[in-house]
Structure formats: structure tokens, C-alpha cells
Amino acid sequence: MTVSATRTGVVHLVERAPQLAGAEMVAALVPPPQFADATFDTYRTDPAYPSQQEAKDLLQAFSGASAPAKGGLFRRAKRPELKPGVYLDGGFGVGKTHLLASVYHAMPARRKYFGSFIEYTALVGALGYQKTVELFRGADLLCIDEFELDDPGDTMVMTRLLGELVGSGTRLAATSNTPPNALGEGRFAAQDFLREIHAMSASFQTIRIDGTDFRHRALDGHAAVLDPPQYEAAIADAAAAGLASDDTFDALVAHLARVHPSRYIRLIDGLSLVGLRDVAPFTDQSAALRFVAFIDRVYDAQLPIRATGTSLDLVFPEEMLAGGYRKKYLRAISRLVASTLD
Secondary structure, eight states, X not given: OOGGGOOSEEEOGGGOOOOOOHHHHHHTOSOOGGGTTOOSTTOOOOTTOHHHHHHHHHHHHHHTSSOOOTTSTTOGGGGGGSOSEEEEEEOTTSSHXXXXXXXXXXXXOSSEEEEEHHHHHHHHHHHOHHHXXXXXXXXXXXXXXXXXXXXXXXXXXXXHHHHHHHHTTOEEEEEEOOOTTSTTTTSOOHHHHHHHTTTTGGGEEEEEEOOOOTTOXXXXXXXXXXXXXXXXXXXXXXXXXXXXXXXXXXXXXXXXXTSOGGGHHHHTTTOSEEEEEEEOOOSXXXXXXXXXXXXXXXXXXXXXEEXXXXXXXXXXXXXXXXXXXXXXXXXXXXHHHHHHHO
């Protein structure tokens, strides 16, 4: 019986070995389910932060969704002066991804793609640089969510890729990762972004978005932990109504090393819940980063997580949180807490 035919029951992710052709990987680059219907109309601006309405207006002009009001910053006569790229600069939880998805949906383009930074770099890793360029060449729009600034190698690869695509007419829209509720640390990363992509910085118009985190997630909260009987009951309930996964934490982490990150989305294909037994803190940073990439896919799919063992928000030890990938880990912690409390 194929996984696609399975509507209910329990599966083990460690038994899945997904394969994707390059064209399939590219075709999967669309907004995540929670933003599948995002529009500029559904983005609710806060009057206390005028920059939100200004950003919305500017992005509508960029996407061609509407003509700006006469006298606005982007009057119709000035539209040719718009740069080929826009960068949304703002804190965590102010709606950057919603606006990015709105650009994607509003732009009347034949070929457009929406993905996280790690999805694009994973494509390059899986297919090679030149093949990736060939697959994207001629695209009208690339949306890049959570552009990572903490890996110089990946940043250079992406800058080179985007430079080639812009040269052939592709337009770009991007946000960058910011740490959730980190007391203002790195809230606005425009200068960091432009410095890191210096070869492309002239191609981007920076759009500032102020505001408060509408999710109000606190990092001092903990992910929910179940005891074994509670876990068994949760898996059984989920399996009766849909498809639930059930794996030990160590086994899944080891399996992630054998599956390319670009294929993580297929690992969770068809699931309604992810189950993890015997969660334990990481001792290897490479394994931790693969898990972050996996959790990004789980969160995008809005899948609840049920787990036993160590609370999932404690899997990244202090020495990792103090290092260069702090932003990635803080984002993952926020998502893990939210996913276990659904």
C-alpha cells in the first residue's frame, strides 16, 4: 500500500526515503498552507504603526496589484524606477511573511516561486548551481522568506544566483530571519542584509515595517511534554482520524542526515501529526541544524507535534544558543513551543 493511499494509521518517518526530481522541487515552491490565501486585503495594518500601511502600499505597487494614489511615493509615472527587488525589514511577528505571500499571489506572473532561504540553498546543494540556475532562468518572481545571514557560504551562493536571475529579468522579494522576542536584538536587519549581499544591494528597495509581535510568544514558555500513556493515546487518536508518524527522536535525527533537506517536505507528506519519543538534547551542531530545517517544514505544514522526554524547547544547549546560529535556534524554539501546544 502506498503512502498516498493511506488516509489513517501510523507511519514511521525513518522508513520513508522520498525522491524528488529537480522540476518537482521547483514546482513545490509555493506559499505554506497558512498563507495559501494571503492577500493585501487580509493584511490588517495597525494604525499605531503607519509604516505597515506604507509597506502595504509600496508592495502593492511593486506587485502591480493596484495603482497607487496620485501623489504617492510610487506614482504610475515613476513605476519604471522601481528596483527589481524589495526587502521587507521588520521585527518578528509583524506580518512580513503574510505580505511576501501577498506579493506572490498578487503579481500577474506566469512563473513565480515562494520558498524559504534554506529551500533555495538546498536546491543548489541537491542539483548543483548551474542546474538550479537553468531551472529558475526566465522566472518572473522569486520570493525568499527568512533570508539567512549567518552562513557566509550560503549567502554568497544565493547572491550569485539572484544576480544571474535579475540579469535575465526576474524580480525578487525577500525578508530576513529575526530572533523572536530577543529584546530587540537584531530586530531590524536591513543593513546586515545589504552588507551581506553587497553584490546585489543596489537591486533592492528596503521597506521598513514596525510593529509588535502579534503572536506574543515568550521564549520562557516550554513545549508540552507527554508521559508515555498520554503519548500513546495522542498517537492513537490522531491515527484514527488521519495519518500520524511515530519515531524515536534519535532515530529521526539520524535519518535526517540521510535525506537531503530539499526532500524534508516529502517526509511529512500526508501527515496530520508528528510523534517523537524520548527527545534528548543535541550534542552535534550539524544534526541540530538539520532538525531546524525539518521543523521549518513541519511548522509550515501546520502539523502538531506530540513528544516524550526532554521538552523540545530545551534540545539546543546553551553553547549552541550562544553561537553563530542563534537566530535559527530561537526561531525553531518558538515554532516547537507553538506546535506542541496546538
